[in-house]
Amino acid sequence: MSVHSNPTTPQFKDNAHKAMGDPQLQQAMGKLRAGFTALRQMAISRLPEFESLRDSARDIKNHTLAHLDLYIEAYEKKVTESGGHVHFARTAGEARQIIVDICKTRGAKTVTKGKSMISEEIALNEALEAAGVAPIETDLGEYIIQLRGEIPSHIIGPAVHLTKEQVEGDFRRVHTHLPVDRDLHEPTQLLTEARGILREKFLASDIGITGANFLIAETGTSIIVTNEGNGDLTQILPKCHIVIASLEKITPTLEDAAQLLRVLARSATGQEMSVYTTLSTGPRRPDDVDGPEEYHVVLLDNGRSSMIGTQFQDMLRCIRCGACMNHCPVYHAVGGHAYGWVYPGPMGAVLTPSLIGVEKGGQLPNASTFCGRCESVCPMRIPLPGMMRHWREREFERHLEPSPVRYGLGVWAFFAKRPWLYGAATRIAARAMAYYARKTGRFAALPLASGWTDWRDFPAPEGETFQAKWKRERTAK
Amino acid sequence: MSEARDEILGLLRRSLHVSGAEAPRRAAVQSRLAGAPRGVIPARGQLDRAGRVALFTQMAQAAFASVAVAPGPADVPAEAARWLRDNNLPASLRMGADLRLKAMPWAGTALEIATGRSDGRDLNAISHAFAGVAESGTLFLTSGPENPTTLNFLPDNHIVVVSAADIEGDYESVFERLRTSFGKGLMPRTVNMITGPSRSADIAQTMLLGAHGPRKLHIVIVDAA
Numbered sequence A: 001m002s003v004h005s006n007p008t009t010p011q012f013k014d015n016a017h018k019a020m021g022d023p024q025l026q027q028a029m030g031k032l033r034a035g036f037t038a039l040r041q042m043a044i045s046r047l048p049e050f051e052s053l054r055d056s057a058r059d060i061k062n063h064t065l066a067h068l069d070l071y072i073e074a075y076e077k078k079v080t081e082s083g084g085h086v087h088f089a090r091t092a093g094e095a096r097q098i099i100v101d102i103c104k105t106r107g108a109k110t111v112t113k114g115k116s117m118i119s120e121e122i123a124l125n126e127a128l129e130a131a132g133v134a135p136i137e138t139d140l141g142e143y144i145i146q147l148r149g150e151i152p153s154h155i156i157g158p159a160v161h162l163t164k165e166q167v168e169g170d171f172r173r174v175h176t177h178l179p180v181d182r183d184l185h186e187p188t189q190l191l192t193e194a195r196g197i198l199r200e201k202f203l204a205s206d207i208g209i210t211g212a213n214f215l216i217a218e219t220g221t222s223i224i225v226t227n228e229g230n231g232d233l234t235q236i237l238p239k240c241h242i243v244i245a246s247l248e249k250i251t252p253t254l255e256d257a258a259q260l261l262r263v264l265a266r267s268a269t270g271q272e273m274s275v276y277t278t279l280s281t282g283p284r285r286p287d288d289v290d291g292p293e294e295y296h297v298v299l300l301d302n303g304r305s306s307m308i309g310t311q312f313q314d315m316l317r318c319i320r321c322g323a324c325m326n327h328c329p330v331y332h333a334v335g336g337h338a339y340g341w342v343y344p345g346p347m348g349a350v351l352t353p354s355l356i357g358v359e360k361g362g363q364l365p366n367a368s369t370f371c372g373r374c375e376s377v378c379p380m381r382i383p384l385p386g387m388m389r390h391w392r393e394r395e396f397e398r399h400l401e402p403s404p405v406r407y408g409l410g411v412w413a414f415f416a417k418r419p420w421l422y423g424a425a426t427r428i429a430a431r432a433m434a435y436y437a438r439k440t441g442r443f444a445a446l447p448l449a450s451g452w453t454d455w456r457d458f459p460a461p462e463g464e465t466f467q468a469k470w471k472r473e474r475t476a477k
Numbered sequence B: 001m002s003e004a005r006d007e008i009l010g011l012l013r014r015s016l017h018v019s020g021a022e023a024p025r026r027a028a029v030q031s032r033l034a035g036a037p038r039g040v041i042p043a044r045g046q047l048d049r050a051g052r053v054a055l056f057t058q059m060a061q062a063a064f065a066s067v068a069v070a071p072g073p074a075d076v077p078a079e080a081a082r083w084l085r086d087n088n089l090p091a092s093l094r095m096g097a098d099l100r101l102k103a104m105p106w107a108g109t110a111l112e113i114a115t116g117r118s119d120g121r122d123l124n125a126i127s128h129a130f131a132g133v134a135e136s137g138t139l140f141l142t143s144g145p146e147n148p149t150t151l152n153f154l155p156d157n158h159i160v161v162v163s164a165a166d167i168e169g170d171y172e173s174v175f176e177r178l179r180t181s182f183g184k185g186l187m188p189r190t191v192n193m194i195t196g197p198s199r200s201a202d203i204a205q206t207m208l209l210g211a212h213g214p215r216k217l218h219i220v221i222v223d224a225a
Helices: A009-020 A023-047 A052-065 A070-080 A092-107 A117-121 A124-130 A139-148 A165-174 A189-203 A230-236 A253-267 A313-317 A329-334 A345-357 A373-377 A384-397 A403-416 A417-435 A466-476 B002-016 B025-033 B047-060 B073-086 B171-182
Strands: A085-089 A110-113 A136-139 A208-212 A214-216 A221-226 A238-245 A277-281 A294-300 B066-070 B093-094 B110-116 B123-127 B130-131 B138-142 B157-163 B188-192 B216-222
Touching: A009 A329, A023 A253, A023 A329, A052 A070, A052 A313, A052 B188, A070 A214, A070 A294, A070 B025, A085 A092, A085 B002, A092 A208, A092 A238, A092 A294, A110 A189, A110 A230, A117 A124, A117 A136, A124 A136, A139 A165, A139 A189, A139 A277, A165 A189, A189 A230, A189 B138, A208 A230, A208 B138, A214 B025, A221 A230, A221 A253, A253 B157, A253 B171, A253 B216, A313 A345, A345 A373, A345 A384, A373 A384, A373 B066, A403 A417, A403 B093, A417 A466, B047 B066, B047 B138, B047 B216, B073 B216, B130 B171, B138 B157, B138 B171
Parallel strands: A085 A294, A110 A136, A110 A208, A208 A238, A238 A294, B066 B216, B093 B110, B093 B123, B123 B157, B157 B216
Antiparallel strands: A214 A221, A221 A277, A277 B188, B130 B138, B138 B188
8 A cells, every 4th residue: 555545644753763863865965955845935026015925825825724614615606607617525435436437438548747735635646556547647747756655755746756867767767669779868858758758648538636836716717827837738639627625715816816926936946937837627628629528626624614714714825835844953854755744844744633643643643843934934824833733732632643752741840830849950950960961961861851862963052041130130130 | 516615615615604695795896806906016117118128129029029120010020931931940930720820921921821620640730829928928829720729839949929909018908808808707618828938947946948839939910109
C-alpha cells in the first residue's frame, strides 16, 4: 500500500530523524532554502501594493467561505449552461469512483494528468491502475516522483527533494528503449528526454485530468496555473477533460481571481505571473477545431464543509503557493516526505489532522518552532501557528500525546498555577544547575532531557532565574 | 450524485448556520456576481498607450519572451520571416483562420504557410492575441477556429501578434473586454493568459526554458499610431 492511503505521519519523529541523516536530501534542501525565499522577496519589493493585495485576497476568500453554498449553486449552474457537468463527491472514495466510471464508460486506456494535489489527496492513480487505466503524470516533477513511486515532497515542486543525479538514475532505469550511452549529465538533457517521452503520451491520451487553482462562479470557468504548459496539453488534446477540485477553490468573479493571481505566483516562485494561466469553460464549441468534447468537474468535500464554522475555517483560504514551507525551518531540515502524507510543511501540519484525523496526524502540529515565519509570509494571512496550537489543545483534550508528555505537563501545571512555588523551585534549580556546571557552563547529559542532550549540550543557567532578573532590572529603573 | 450534492450543501449550511434562503445573503452574492467589483489594481500599469506598450515590452522580455514592433499589419510577415531566419528555424508557419493574419502579405515572404489546428508536427506557429496586459507582459489568447489553442502549445516556436491598442494596463480591463466581446458571464472554451515561453524548475531546482510548451515566444506588437 502506498503512502497515499497509508500515511506514515504517525512516525513523523522517525521520518525526520532519517531525513536529517540523508545527505542527498540535505543537499537538495540547502538549495531550496536559498532559492525560493530570495525570489519571493525580490518580487514583493517590486510591487508596492503587495500588502494591500494580501488583505484583498483574504477578504475575498472570507466572503466566499461565508457564502459558499450559494456560490457553489451559481457555479454549478454556469458549468451546466456551458455544456459541462458537475459531479459532487462527499469523500475521496466517491471522487475516485466518479472518475473511474467516466474512464471506464469511455473505454479509456491511458489518462494524462496535470498536477493536482487533490488527485494526490484522494490517491487517484492507485484507483485508476486498479481499474486497468494507466495514469501518466505530465508535470515534470510529478512524472519523476511517479517513476519513483513517491508522494510529492512539496506542493508546487513535487521533486524538490531530489538531485539531478537521482533523476538521471530514474530515467536510465525506466527509459530503457533509449541508447544506454546517451549523455544525461545536464538538467537540460533530462528535460529534453522527458519532453519527448511525454509529448507522445499527450498525443495518445484518451482522457485528460487536471486540478484547478480557481473555479469561477460568475462564468463556470476552471483556472489552472502552470509554468510548463503540461496542464494545457493534458486538457486540449484528449476527447474528455476532467477537473478535480475541492469546494474551497470556488471564487466569485474573474476580478476576484485577478487579486488572488497577483499574490499567488509572487508568493510561490517569485514570478510576476506564472507562464500559463488557463481559463477553461465547458467543452469545445460547435465551430472549434480543437479542445475536448466533454468537460467534467468533480467537486470534492472530503471533510472541508465541516471545517467551516470551526477554528480551522481560515485554513480553507489556502491557495497552495508553498510559501509557508519555503520559509519553515522544520521543513528545511526534514523535507516534505517526513510529514508522511501529501500535504507537508506548516499548511500540511494544520490540514493533515483535519483530513486524516488527529489520531494519525497529531504529531505534525508539534513539528513547529512557533517562529511565525509561515504566518508572516502567507499571502492569505492564515494564522498557521495559532491553528497548530488549537490542534495541540485538541490532542491534549483527547489524551493522544505520549504519557511522559502528559505527566510532565501535569507537573509543570502544578507549579505554574502556584507562582510562589514556581518561583522558589526555579530559583533552586537554576542555582543548583549553575553550581554543578560551574566549570564548563553546560551539561553533556541531564536526567529526563536526553532528547536534547543526546544531540547537543544543554547550556547551564547563570544562577539567576529570568523572573528574578526581570524584577531586579525593573526595580533598578 | 444529487444525493451527495444535497448533503454537501446541507453540511455547509449547517456549519454556516444558514438555510440558504436568507435574502441578504442571496443579494450579496447576486450583486458581487453581477458587479464583479475590482479590488486593488497595481499603479504600475496605469499609463498612457505608449507607456503601456513600453511596460508590456519590458515585462514580457523579463519573462524571456522576445518582442519586436511592426509599424503596421503589413509589416508582420517580414518580421516573422526575419525572426525565424535569425533563429535558424525552418521557413514554415502554421496559423488559424484569423482574418487579421490572413489579410497580411505573406506572399511577399518565402514562408510556407499551413492553416488549421496543429497535430504536433509543426515547428512554428503564429497567432493573433485578443489582448495584452502591461502589468506583467501577459498575452490573452482566445480559442476558436481563428486561433486554435493547439497552436499555443504544440509547436516549438510561437509568434504572437498583438495590437498596441489592445494592450491594457491590468487584467481587469481585459476581463471587461471579454464581457463586451462574448457576453456577460460567457466565455470562449479556452482563454490562455501567456507570460513568456514554457519553463520548468523541477530538475534540481534549475530553471530551464521549453518544458512542454513552446521553447521560444516571439511577440510582434503592431503599433499603427
